[in-house]
Structures are given as C-alpha cells and as structure tokens.
Amino acid sequence: MTRTSLSLTRRTLLASLAVMALPARRSVALETGTPVQGGTLIYLEQQPHTQLYPPAGGFYPNSGVLNQITDKLTWQNPDTLEIEPWIAERWEVSDDLRQYTFHIRPGVTFSDGTPLDASAVAQNFDSFGLGNPDRNFRPSEVVNNYDRSEVLDPLTVRFHFKQPSPGFLQGTSVIGSGLVAPATLARSFDELGDATLVVGSGPFVAASQTTGTELILRVREDYAWGPKELPHQGRALLDEVRILIVLEDSVRIGALLSGQADVVRQIQAYDEPQISAAGFNLYAPPTRGINNSVVFRPDNPLVADVRVRRALLHGTDTAEIVATLFSGNYPRATSILSSQAQGYVDLSAKLAHDPELAASLLDEAGWALGPDGLRQKDGTALVLTAYESLPQPQNRAALQLIAQQWARLGVTLNVLPGDAGSATVDNLDPAKTPVSPAMVGRADPDVIKSQYYPANRNVLLQKGGVSQEVDSFVDDHLNGLLEGIASEIDPAKRLALVAEAQEYVVDQAYAIPIFEEPQVFASAPHVHDVAFEAVGRPSFYRTWKSA
C-alpha cells in the first residue's frame, strides 16, 4: 500500500537506477530466477479498454484487463491447446455434444465475497448464451446453439444445447467466457466500461480507474484457484498492476527503454530491433485465429462480382507487404486461418500474386482500362474505400501498400484514417466501405463462424446482421458451412467443414489474407514469467520482478 504513495518521479528514478544497474546483473538474474513476491508492474497499453462485459472482451485492451480479473471454467494450455481444468475441476460431455456438465472447484469466491458456485456459473452462461436485451448484452460469439442451464447441486451445473455445440468446451476457456459475479450481470452493458464494477474471481481486482488514462489492479491475497497445471499456485506474485494508456508507440518504447515501464503492448515490427538490441524481452504470441485480412462487402455493387474480388486478391502482393512492413514474427498468410490454428489448410496456391491474371479478370468483368490508367465500366471508375483499423499493426501503411499494388491494376483504394466514430458507423455501410481490414484471434475453428456469420462479427456485412444498410447480400452456402462448423459433432467432419469454408472464402475471394498476426509485447529484463493465453492475451498471474 505504501508503495502506491511513492511519487511518480521517485518511482521513475528508482526504476531508472535499476535499469542503469542492469548490465552487470542481467545474466545473474536470469539464471538464479527464484520468483520474488511483491512490487508494482507498470503495463503500458496502447488504447483504453472500452467494455468489460466478458463476451465483448475480445478487443485486446479489454482482454488485457479481463484476463487479470476474471477466471474461466477451463484453461486452454497455450502450448498444447488442450483444455485443462480451472474453475471446473472436471466435466462430462454427452455423446451428442448437447449437454455439458461441469463440476465446480469448491471454495472459489468472487472479489465481492459471493461464492462462485453452480448457480453463478449458470447465470453467467445464460447471459452469454442467450444475451439479455434489457441490459444490452449480446449473445457471446463463442457460445453457439445454447438452450438453458440446469443447476444439479451447488457445485454442479449442466448446460443444454438445442443443437450439438462442439466448440463450447473450448469456448469456456476464452476471454469472452470470463466468469463474473451475479452483481455484475445485474448491471447494464453501458455501466461495464468501469472496471471497478466488474467483479470477477481472478488473481487481481480492479481497484481504481481513471477512465482513458489509468487502471490499477490490486492482488487478491486469498486467491487460491489458479489453473492446476501451472507451476505457480496461490496468490499472484505482484502486489499491483498499473495499466497506463500511452497512445504513442514511440513514447511506450521510450518509457520501456528508459525504465519507466515494465511491460508494453503493441511493439511495431520496425521497433523490434531496438528492443532486442537493448537486451529487453520481446514476446510475439500468435493469435491463431483469422489472419489479418482485407475483406470485401459484396453488397456493394463495385465488389459484387467475384471476378473483381479475385482480381484484387491476385493483385495483392502479400510477400511485398510482409517484407516491407513487418518482421519474422509476422508470417505471410497462406489461408484465412492461421497456420497454427486447428483445421488450417494451406491455400497458398490459390493466393498467389499474379498481376496478369488479375488484369485479365478485370477485363473479363468489364472493367476496362481508361485513358487515365484507371479501370472504368459504364462511366464509373473502380474506386474503393477502406478505413484503417487502429488496433491492427501498421494497418494504415499496409492498406496504403495495398492501394499502391491495386493502383498498378488501375484500381483506386482510398484509405481513410478518420476518427473512431465515423469509422464505426461507416464500416457498417457497404456502400461507404466496400473494403475493410479484419482479423480475430481464437484457438478454435468456431472462429471462422465468429468472423463471417451474419449474427456474429459479420465482416462481409451480410443481410441479417447488425448493419441496417445492407440491401440484399446473403451467402447461404457460406452460412450453411459456418453453421455446420458450429454444430458438427464428429471432429473429423468438423475439420473437413473448416477446410471447405476456408477454400470457399478464398475461392469467392471474400477475403484477402495478408499475414498471421501476433501480439507483440516487450518487457524489461527484470520482468519474468509474463505468460500468454492461447491467443496472445497477457496474464500477469505468475509474473514477478527481480528487484
């Protein structure tokens, strides 16, 4: 407690002294490596969290908070991707994958003192699975075909599904299934931007929040229910995590290198060399989901023709993008799915860069080269627009490079930076944004459905999703495949559907996958055991600082 009252300058001074003393001690610290309890970790985030209702926690700044303050029923081992016990000690799954029974670990409590029992878990998943329009809770994208919950005894809960739900077990391990106290579920969506109102059972508790600037997480002394497989048990080693929002990349890195910060998120590829050169740690956990892509909105007549989309796919030189802007931590995409994802198939042959094919496809589709070097059809030029996506690494530069490549075909891509407000509104309107950058991380094939299904993220903007601006575009074949992935019982058949969906999306050229997106973090040499869950969200449960 006294630690927090240290003035910032004094702390900074201490930290920089520590850094100055480092070169002599670094090797020793790494070798001896006995975890030390105590201390405050300063974690610099690029953006403030927006919403901490767990199913809305996919956004990395949100999940960076949720991962510290909530626990999940199960733990997905990031190395093996196996599902292991956490709050659920064990579980049974019916053969038709329509009933999941979880046995809850005894003695777990939320930070407000209420017990984390079967009834609390049931309330959580009723809310995640069905949504709650009164509170503005939308259904979670990881809980498919949910019907109802049944509390069998105080520590046993059973979930019933209308259709088989093969992704559910993995779904209980993801950030969007963080368990919160019934008191939190009784609040409305709009209130849950305040982290202190989100009561979880995690190793840290949100102690105070200065919205948009700072969030202080304090350790829970009585925490004793971390995942069983972890080497560390009991309370978290750190006393406190201070999450500070620092928008500028250069300031975050400067703060880290000068010893004012311990861990920073979002290191751009061009900054990686100076971090490693200074002897700091770089982490690039993969996100294992849908690769960083550019997607089309076929409802827009300009990209309604599959030949136009295929032309743009073949006109995009992803190797050039990766070589120009990124590093070895960003492998070139060879499918819409990450190569480290379950069910991945290598489609690099279909994604080849082929400007001649692209040009002939455009000719075939009736877009002729005009005298000014731009493609035209019936007097309209092929001019597309996309908003940059701020959370994605170097997205503006990547989109500009794509614009350059498309310009060689005679296609114009306008890249709008804009503010988050207009971008959010316009991104729901296919007429305004025929093209959009998109990615999502999750280590289960359900992620394909999450990304493309109209009722979920709906990146293609099909009719029937959140957007009111869509006239007619619906792809029933794609949706059928996606529904199949979300409900197929037989794992082999499910993976076959995953493969088919990948091929279909690429054949239809709905998306141009560019690279496999990692989450890149860096930490000071005195920070140890920063862990990451399966899709690259940091966990500070085991993290410690050598003094």
Next chain:
Amino acid sequence: MTSRDLDAPLLTTSRRFSPRLPRLGLVPAWLVLIVVLAWAVGPTLFTGQSATTGLPGAQLQAPGLDHPLGTDELGRDLLARIIHGARHTLAGATVAVGVGLLAGSLIGLVAGAVGGRTDAIVMRAVDVLLAIPALLLSLSLIIILGFGPIQVALAVGVTSVATFARLIRSEVLTVRQADYVEAAFGSGGTFARVLWRHVLPNSVTSVLAFAAIQSGWAILQISTLGFLGYGAPPPTPEWGLMIAEGRNYMTTSWWLTLFPGLAVIAVVLAVNAVGRSMLRADA
C-alpha cells in the same frame, strides 16, 4: 479621421513605389515562398521520384545520397513527398483564405455600410462565431461536410470569416463617413454602386495584408486537421498527415517527422513575415 483617410491612398502609394529595398530579414522569407510556390506549380521539375508509390525494399532509409531526406515506411522518397505536398498545402490555404476573405468581406461590407439594426444583428452573429474556438468549429464543419482536402479548406475558411468581417466592417465604417463617399451619394450614386466604386476599394487594402497573415494561420490549421486525419486521405503527401504518420517512427526514423515539420514551420514563418511587412506598408 477624415484627413487621414483622404491622405492615406497617397501616402501608401508613394511608400509602396519607393525604390527602397525590402528589409534584409525578408529575403529568406521571400526565398522560401518562391521555392515553395515553384514546388507547388511544377513539382516534377524538382524531383524525379514518385510521392505516392514507394520502392519496396527501400523503406525507412536515413537521409543519404539517393534520398536526400530519407524514405518513409513504404519506401517513398521524403523530399519528393514534401515537394509534391506543397501544392496541397498552398492550394488549401488559398481556398481557406479566399472563403474567409470573400464571405467575410461581404458580411462586413453590408454590416458596415447598411448600419443600424442589420449591423447589430450581423455583428452579433459574427461575435457568436468568434466565441467558438476555431479548431472546434472547423472540426464540426468537417463532420458535417465529410473528410477531404476541399472540405478542410472550406472549414478553415469559414472559421476565419468572422475575423475578416470584423476587420472590413471597421474599415468600412471609417470610409463610409468620408467626405468623398458622402459626395458620391450626393451626386446621385446608387447605394450598391457607391459601395462598389468607393467604399470597397478604400477599405480593402489592410484586409488584403491581413489575408496574407491569415494564410500562414490557415496553413497551420490545415496541417493540424491533416495531422488529426481529417484532411487529404493517405497516400496524399499532405504535410500535416506526413507529420502524423512519421510520429510512430520517431524513435527510429526521426527524419519522417522532422522534415515535414520544418517545411510547415518555414512556410508559416515566411508567410507571416511577408504578411506583416505588407501590413506595415499599408498602415
């Protein structure tokens, strides 16, 4: 008052045509303006490299022989981008000042010349406009008009309408009471004709000098809005946008922010210096 207004044209004329050399401090200012103007008119004369298409593999190179000011993250030559960007900056400033000057002059002229209730109402409206911070006003206008270089120029122009209107109104008020204006009315001139022939020409000189200073301010505003991402969309080499894009690379590639920033500073200082010297000459 009256005698000053009568003498003023004579005085300024004699001063303006005096063979005195411009003050030494103005030489670099004029040089900067001439160079930037030349860049804006014929950018291809000064650089052979593309401002929008980069060379893959040549990204983030430090200033050197091939690229005097280095290259950006897409391998685009920074000097080429600054040279091509001059056109956007100057054109934007011209449109912005043009809008402010024309609309402001019209409002100020009518208010000053008609007087009475019209004057009171119009000038209170102008006061309201002045009360709103310029950046806030231009941001709101851009949200209404949409993003783009022309919209930004218009928005910046609208925010300067109020200052132009105030200035020209005060000029018109003094000229309006001058004997020769009374005489023009007396000899049967219509209201509009007297305004056009006598009031406007005699009120406009200091406004024109003010416009020169205002264009420096407009360049700053346009760069600010470009920096915030409301102006020309990438890959347009707009200076403010270039500063914003280079900011991320500050720790590794300092040249990306420094040189566009210096360009903005040099042009704004030069325009200000020249504008002030004109204002002094007119006073």
